[in-house]
Amino acid sequence: AQTVTQSQPEMSVQEAETVTLSCTYDTSENNYYLFWYKQPPSRQMILVIRQEAYKQQNATENRFSVNFQKAAKSFSLKISDSQLGDTAMYFCAFKSYTGTASKLTFGTGTRLQVTL
């Protein structure tokens, strides 16, 4: 079974600064997907960024980018130019490559607070 670990329960960053959220995972599979989801106070889950394990290039999405280290099973999220609207819970998640309807396994989450 896959496990996803987020070792930072809470993080704080000042507006316009950069912050990195950590995530490690454990799997015996070679092909899989990794995700970062954002859950703001509204509790609506929002997909931030996705990484396919077979791609060496790190995914980027505007101010959000990842550092994917497959050998180390590490998948960190960098948020640049942090904005107040980035305040939320961030969950790292793993999805097996086998089967389009395979389930997501979530980490425990990191609460990010963006301050003025």
Next chain:
Amino acid sequence: GAVVSQHPSWVICKSGTSVKIECRSLDFQATTMFWYRQFPKQSLMLMATSNEGSKATYEQGVEKDKFLINHASLTLSTLTVTSAHPEDSSFYICSANDPGLAVGAYNEQFFGPGTRLTVL
């Protein structure tokens, strides 16, 4: 596109009663829906995977007789919490796949806004 709704958004019930939560895909047909449970300040825990027209697959430790899941159509799945007790109070979230958006083995899950259940 790819909107998932849940109803109700919150519900309060007395201990011993049953509560039904609906999950609908509004603009796509969802062959698979997932039900999650989230306790305060905790992560999402998958309860079951629901496939249209067949029995749900429950995760280990989830009581299938207590959490009844029905996926009778391609746009609707329901979760019924039977004989609810205060320990069932939680935030329940559903998600759905849109097979029409599948790219290879990747098929994004779209999440509903969640339902807060409080059992008195």
